[in-house]
Amino acid sequence: MSGPLGPKLAIARAVGALSRLRGGGATSVPGKVLTRLEPDAIGLLGARLSRGSVLISATNGKTTTAAMLASILKRAGLPLVHNRAGANMAGGIASTLLAAAHGRAGIDGELGLFEVDEFWLAQLVAQLRPRAILLGNLFRDQLDRYGELETIAERWAKTLQENPGRDARLVLNADDPMVADLGRARADAEGSANRSAADVVYFGVDDNSLALPHMAHAADAKHCRNCGAPYSFDAVYLGHLGHYRCPSCGQARPAPIVRATDVHLEGVRAARFMLHTPAGAAEVALPLPGLYNVYNALAAAALAYALDVSLETIVAGLQNTRAAFGRAETVTLSATEPGGETVERELRILLVKNPAGANEVLRTLALEPGEHDLLGVLNDNTADGRDVSWVWDADFELLAGRVRRATCSGTRAAELAVRLKYAGVELARIEVQPELATALSMALGGREEEEEEEEEEGTAGGAPAPGPRAPLYALPTYTAMLALRDLLAERGVTGSALT
């Protein structure tokens, strides 16, 4: 590509500023302009990072794992360039680098920490030549966009075998057969310039008290990638994650060196576990809920370990992680009671976007005692996946009998309502309101917004009025989560109010 980079950076910045002025909020705009002007911009800017880059990919947990790592690495004194807003395709990463770059060769930060969309891993590995790659899990997700799991696994395997992917240190989830298998080729890799690349850092859970009675319905990766025979599972922890071996070829879960034992899940708020690394063991009190966040924490700890961060710093970083954007975020809202009285009400936002992720959110919710008020928001925009069939693979049955009131919203509100009905939630407890602002008011308890006609028909079964102070749980898909945050911002609840 001809021409100096400087003027191209200036043009991309100007277009980005213009786009923001015109109300375009997309963080990827300047990066998209830049990569059009200079296709290797990511590589050129990434090369300015004195300590190189690390990449994180997975179906679920990318943003949270990266947030945990950022918390750890900042404590370790590493200045980061990090795409924290979750813009994880080439445009978003180029924007992040562009914002940090200055002068002819400068950049504000020493290490690049990038979460990467599963589909974009190959391209970003080629450009960024990362020193380490963390791969967390592969679950069934947005089949209309990503295609089959095995297709992604094949693409990842190819990326890791080729230059420069083969020189990156690998951090892999031992409990996900499809992900762990990607490390198999490393053991006998030849021609790698980086000798430590041969040592894969595996992480996994060792706690049989967590084992599920049977594999979730939507589990994938049940067959050995090596020989095709069905795996035999000694324990299933989450989706298809667990302890497995292939009875046919002997392929088995690799022994992880970064492990969690003694896991205690504390409802929708927190989790505790013992973290083991070759440097020792320590208890971690994680301010995020659910086994899925224990896996995210293990992943972050394993990558930090691979970067030679001390166990003490890892634990402190994990314990001080804040909820990422829409992932178990909590805000406090004022709601109007039927009597006109204003009360404070907690709203907990739990992003749901695919069966495996939704199941963990539902499992975590089910740990909380009593009946819950839910605001489910099902959108079918491109970023959500146009195909809403995944809600039928998610185990909403876990909440049957535990729902006080479910307000269903979003572009496919009725489909979600039907899903809840067939999962066993009483019809009288389900309401449909596609328009999100109205649905939020209804769910919070602003009964005056309901039409009388609905009052007669919809609640004839006597849905109990929601109590004033019980939290409202919002389960939005991705674009619904963004819309919900915009609504909260309009109500004056901003990011600073997030705990």
Added chain:
Amino acid sequence: MSTASRTLRVCALYPDLMNIYADRGNLLVIERRCVWRGIPFQLTSCGLSEPLDADAHDLFYLGGGQDRDQVLCTEDLLATKRDALHAAAARGAIVLGICGGYQLLGRSYELSPGEQIAGVGLLDVRTVREDGPRLIGNVAIEVTLDGEKAVLAGFENHGGRTRLGVDQAPLGRVLRGYGNDGHSGFEGARSGNTIGTYLHGPLLPKNVWFADWLIATALGLDRQELLPLDDTLEREAHESARIAAHA
């Protein structure tokens, strides 16, 4: 109103492998709608290498799977279940194939260019590969069942293009979306009570009238003989699926 409470016996073929597009939603809708009406419901699964009893079920269900699983199931279908499926179809049992299941009910299925596998042969269709993108999106079709026209709405996502044999009837006419091959205007295939379609999403929660048609037909009843249910939410879901398809 029929008070006959003969059990509806459903057999899910390879439910652990052929389930990629939330096929269990279809089975759940049939089950709940039977239970709500007091119709005894029985679900049996039949997996790899298990024999299939042609007379033990009223409805045979075959969903879609990943390519690797689909090949495993095809080999097994031909080896252990083909004759039973033909016998079941011949006595009027319902055989419903969705997406990959539809392809496997046909004569042949092209896995990759030049690599063809034989299907069960209950429907006179052949699925081939063509250059061009996968056919993905919301879809609505018009079907005629028992002389009545009605709309099925759903989602399709298939790389294969399915061609009907000269005497093979489609399931319906495409209103919006791609259908069998993106240009013929036909979707699915139907021979008697053997039905194949690309519509998932899943199909039955969005089209409960069709779930009821399947239940009634499998029990040898008329749809009007089934106890009516409160389908307010289901009708809204059907409407929103049609709106998504712009139909």
